[in-house]
Amino acid sequence: MLIGIPLIYMRCWFRLPNRHYKAKVSYRLPFDGEWLTVNGGLDKETSHSWRICNQHYAYDFYMEQGEKSYRTDGLTVSDYYCYGEPVLSPADGFVVDIKDGLRIPRLVQMEKSNA
Numbered sequence: 001m002l003i004g005i006p007l008i009y010m011r012c013w014f015r016l017p018n019r020h021y022k023a024k025v026s027y028r029l030p031f032d033g034e035w036l037t038v039n040g041g042l043d044k045e046t047s048h049s050w051r052i053c054n055q056h057y058a059y060d061f062y063m064e065q066g067e068k069s070y071r072t073d074g075l076t077v078s079d080y081y082c083y084g085e086p087v088l089s090p091a092d093g094f095v096v097d098i099k100d101g102l103r104i105p106r107l108v109q110m111e112k113s114n115a
Contacts, residue, residue: 027090035061035082075107 029035039048040059047056062069063081070079077083 030088030090
């Protein structure tokens with residue numbers, strides 16, 4: 001991100017797309033079924049990462065069952081209902097690289113927020 005963010009600004013001549021930008025491609029959500037949004041939006045009041053230019057319009061999605069987003073204690077990624085769900089392409093395109101066998105980090109124990 002140290003190099004990527006300045007490159008994004010230079011590529012766009014320091015004028016990032018705004019909320020009135022019309023995409024040239026049709027997108028869909030990268031999953032099927034019912035998911036919830038915990039963070040994300042079109043302005044800095046609803047986005048938790050507004051100061052990071054490549055995340056201005058990012059959304060955080062999760063699944064919930066019985067008012068919880070995880071089973072057991074929520075300390076591993078596999079505890080979360082969304083873990084292992086298919087991730088779909090949001091638009092037509094080509095796969096150019098695949099990686100497998102990446103280390104799955106243990107979650108840092110934080111105050112439980114149920115999100």
